[in-house]
Each structure stands twice: as structure tokens, then as C-alpha cells.
Amino acid sequence: MKCDEAVERMALAIDGGVSDQEWDRLQAHIQMCQACAQTWLMLQQVDRVLRTAPVVEPPPDFARRAARAAVEANRRCQNLLGGVVLLIGSTLLALLMAATVILARPDFVLVFFAPGGVVQWQRTVRILFEGALLLGRMVWALVGVWQSVLLGPFFWLLVAMMALAGVAWLALVYMAVRLPQRQVVAVRS
Amino acid sequence: MSQIGLAAQQREREWVEAALAGDEQAFERLVEAYATPVYNLAYRMLGDPAEAEDAAQETFIRVYQRLHTYDPSRKFSSWVLAIASHHCIDRLRRRRLQKVSLEDLPPWEPLVSREVDPEERAVIRDRNARLQALLDRLPPNYRLPLVLHYWYGLSYDEICEITGLSLSALKTRLHRARLKLADLMRTLAPDLIPADDARTSNPRADRARVHSPKAEGKP
Ligand SMILES: [Zn+2]
Numbered sequence: 001m002k003c004d005e006a007v008e009r010m011a012l013a014i015d016g017g018v019s020d021q022e023w024d025r026l027q028a029h030i031q032m033c034q035a036c037a038q039t040w041l042m043l044q045q046v047d048r049v050l051r052t053a054p055v056v057e058p059p060p061d062f063a064r065r066a067a068r069a070a071v072e073a074n075r076r077c078q079n080l081l082g083g084v085v086l087l088i089g090s091t092l093l094a095l096l097m098a099a100t101v102i103l104a105r106p107d108f109v110l111v112f113f114a115p116g117g118v119v120q121w122q123r124t125v126r127i128l129f130e131g132a133l134l135l136g137r138m139v140w141a142l143v144g145v146w147q148s149v150l151l152g153p154f155f156w157l158l159v160a161m162m163a164l165a166g167v168a169w170l171a172l173v174y175m176a177v178r179l180p181q182r183q184v185v186a187v188r189s
Numbered sequence: 190m191s192q193i194g195l196a197a198q199q200r201e202r203e204w205v206e207a208a209l210a211g212d213e214q215a216f217e218r219l220v221e222a223y224a225t226p227v228y229n230l231a232y233r234m235l236g237d238p239a240e241a242e243d244a245a246q247e248t249f250i251r252v253y254q255r256l257h258t259y260d261p262s263r264k265f266s267s268w269v270l271a272i273a274s275h276h277c278i279d280r281l282r283r284r285r286l287q288k289v290s291l292e293d294l295p296p297w298e299p300l301v302s303r304e305v306d307p308e309e310r311a312v313i314r315d316r317n318a319r320l321q322a323l324l325d326r327l328p329p330n331y332r333l334p335l336v337l338h339y340w341y342g343l344s345y346d347e348i349c350e351i352t353g354l355s356l357s358a359l360k361t362r363l364h365r366a367r368l369k370l371a372d373l374m375r376t377l378a379p380d381l382i383p384a385d386d387a388r389t390s391n392p393r394a395d396r397a398r399v400h401s402p403k404a405e406g407k408p
Binding site: 007010011012013014015016018020023039042043045046047048049050051053054055056057058059062063064065066067068069070071073074077 | 213216217219220221224225226228229232233238241242245246249250252253254317320335338339340360363364367368370371372374375381382383391392
């Protein structure tokens with residue numbers, strides 16, 4: 001056995017990772033080789049010191065404090081997440097509502113560019129945001145009830161259901177806005 | 190694996206499920222069970238009781254937030270220790286960056302050096318703290334495998350899983366870490382070295398940590 005191989009074996013032997021046969025060969029080399037005997041001694045000393053080193057205990061009330069802090073942090077994080085989702089969701093909803101109305105009645109857009117259009121802008125934006133906020137609050141209340149469900153598979157079911165309801169609602173708005181125009185056309189002809 | 194170990198794992202699994210369903214008390218039990226292992230790991234890695242407490246706390250916050258990503262087919266202890274390990278390594282990395290920026294300061298700024306703190310010095314008289322001071326001098330990448338190996342009795346496989354190291358890299362690091370620590374001990378703290386009684390029998394029988402406990406013979 002050469003020194004390189006011996007050192008390689010030592011690294012495993014210290015953890016009980018060599019067979020008895022290899023162990024005997026290693027010991028035979030250590031008997032003859034001063035340098036390897038020295039390395040082996042050092043490894044064993046470190047091994048013994050580390051194996052007898054104590055486990056350090058945290059302060060007595062640490063576990064309780066840590067658990068509470070974790071629960072608190074998680075709640076804060078979820079609230080923040082909820083807030084961001086709510087903001088983005090409300091904005092998207094407002095934009096969708098606007099888009100639906102414009103699609104249904106392109107002539108509505110002209111109102112905004114007519115004299116006094118600024119008032120129309122203000123009114124429209126306010127209505128859109130109040131509507132979106134109301135919806136947002138409803139969703140938030142739902143989320144509050146379902147908070148424990150938030151991260152489970154039900155969460156995605158809930159999202160899918162709300163998305164479907166949203167699409168249906170937008171379709172309704174579209175038709176409702178569109179309908180009077182047709183009636184007017186019908187009466188004229 | 191022992192009967193007690195299996196029972197404990199089963200209980201842990203129940204706690205995890207209960208915590209996921211919103212039972213905060215179940216989570217508290219998990220924290221109680223892991224407070225000491227996680228704190229000890231943080232202390233051994235960071236070398237400072239206050240920072241260790243901080244890091245352990247942060248570890249449990251992450252455990253709670255990521256509980257739904259825990260794969261029950263893995264050992265819960267490995268999962269928690271992996272989170273703790275990564276967090277400690279992150280802290281050490283940040284600390285190194287801070288140190289660099291401290292050194293950039295002009296020389297008249299009062300530099301806070303850990304070594305000259307008299308209170309710290311008093312604490313270091315303690316044997317355990319002195320060993321810790323030596324551990325602190327190992328590079329973090331070498332310290333972590335050593336800590337996981339000696340304080341947690343983990344197999345090589347489990348340490349590889351936690352650290353993401355390959356088996357050969359782990360063996361190399363453990364070996365070098367031991368040699369480096371031996372060197373440090375001789376030069377800085379020779380009184381920590383135990384009286385010589387060279388081992389003459391293969392430790393294979395009493396502690397074979399090289400292989401995963403799963404692979405070991407069952408009773
Ligand atoms: Zn040799």
C-alpha cells in the first residue's frame with residue numbers, strides 16, 4: 001500500500017467505512033510509515049473531540065417564541081400577497097369592464113372627446129374603480145373565510161370558478177350594453 | 190431503523206399534516222422537537238449564540254412558509270436541516286460581503302473586532318466555545334459537512350442530499366476539514382487534544398455512518 005492510498009483509506013476508516021481486511025492492511029502500513037502514523041493519529045484525535053462535543057441548547061422559551069413568530073410572519077406574508085393580488089385583480093377587472101363597454105358600444109368613446117369629456121372621464125373611472133373595489137372586497141371576504149384553503153388544491157378551483165363567473169358577467173354586460181342599440185335600430189327601420 | 194425512530198417519524202408526519210390544515214399548535218410541537226437541532230446547527234455554523242438564535246428563528250419561519258412543498262417521502266429532519274443549512278450558508282456569505290465593505294472604510298473609523306471583545310474572550314475559556322472558535326476558522330463549505338456528520342449522525346447519503354454535494358466531494362471535504370481542524374487544534378488549542386490512546390480495532394461494528402441507515406440490516 002502506498003501513502004496516497006493509505007490516506008484515502010484512513011478517511012473512510014475513521015467512519016467505519018472499510019472492511020476488516022482493508023483495516024488490517026492500513027494498520028500494517030501505519031506501523032511502517034511515520035508520516036501516515038502521524039496523520040492517522042491526528043484524524044483520530046479530531047474525531048474523538050468532535051464526537052464528544054456537546055449539543056448546544058437554545059434558551060428555554062425559544063421554541064414557543066419561534067413558533068409564534070413563524071405563524072405571525074406567515075400571516076403577514078399572506079396578507080401582503082392578498083393585497084397585491086387584490087390590487088392587480090381590481091385593476092385588471094376595471095380594464096376588462098372598460099374594454100367590454102367599448103367593444104359593445106364603440107360610439108361611447110366619442111363622448112370622451114366631445115366638449116365636457118373630462119367629466120365623462122372622471123365619472124367613468126370612478127364607476128369602474130368603485131365597482132372593482134366592491135368586487136375586490138367581496139373576494140377578500142371570501143379569501144378570509146377560506147384562508148386555510150388558500151394554498152390547497154381548492155384554491156385553484158376557487159380561482160377557476162371566479163374566472164368563469166367573471167367571464168359570464170362580462171358577457172352579460174356586453175349584451176346589456178349592446179341590446180338597446182339594436183332595439184333603436186329596429187324601431188328606426 | 191429503531192422502533193422509536195419510526196414512531197417519531199409517524200408522529201411528525203401527523204403534525205405536519207395538522208399544521209398544513211391550519212393547526213398552529215401542531216406546528217408549535219414541530220418547532221419544539223426541532224428547536225435544539227436547528228439551534229445547534231446554527232450555532233456550530235455561525236459561532237455566535239445571538240446570531241444562531243436569529244438564524245434558527247428565520248429557519249422556522251421558512252419551514253412554516255414552505256411546509257406545503259415538503260415531500261412526505263423524504264425524512265422531515267433532513268428537510269428541516271437542509272433549510273437551516275442553506276440559511277446559515279447565506280448568512281455567512283452576506284457576512285463576508287459585509288466584512289469586505291467594512292475593510293473599505295477609512296482607517297479612523299472604529300472597527301468592531303470580535304477578537305478583542307473582553308466578554309467574548311471570557312466565554313472562549315469554555316472548552317466548548319474554544320472548539321467552536323476553531324470550527325469558525327474552517328471555510329463554511331467544509332464546516333457544514335463536518336457539523337452534519339458529527340452532531341447529527343447522518344450518513345454520507347443524507348449529507349449529500351442536504352448539501353447537494355456529490356459523494357466524492359463530500360468525502361474529500363470531510364477529510365480535509367478533519368485534517369485542517371487537527372492542524373488548528375495543535376497550533377491554537379493543544380489542550381483540547383485528548384490523551385493518546387490510538388484505536389486498534391476497526392470501528393466498523395460500532396458506528397458505520399458511511400451508508401444510509403436504510404441500507405443497514407433490520408432486526
Ligand atoms: Zn505512508
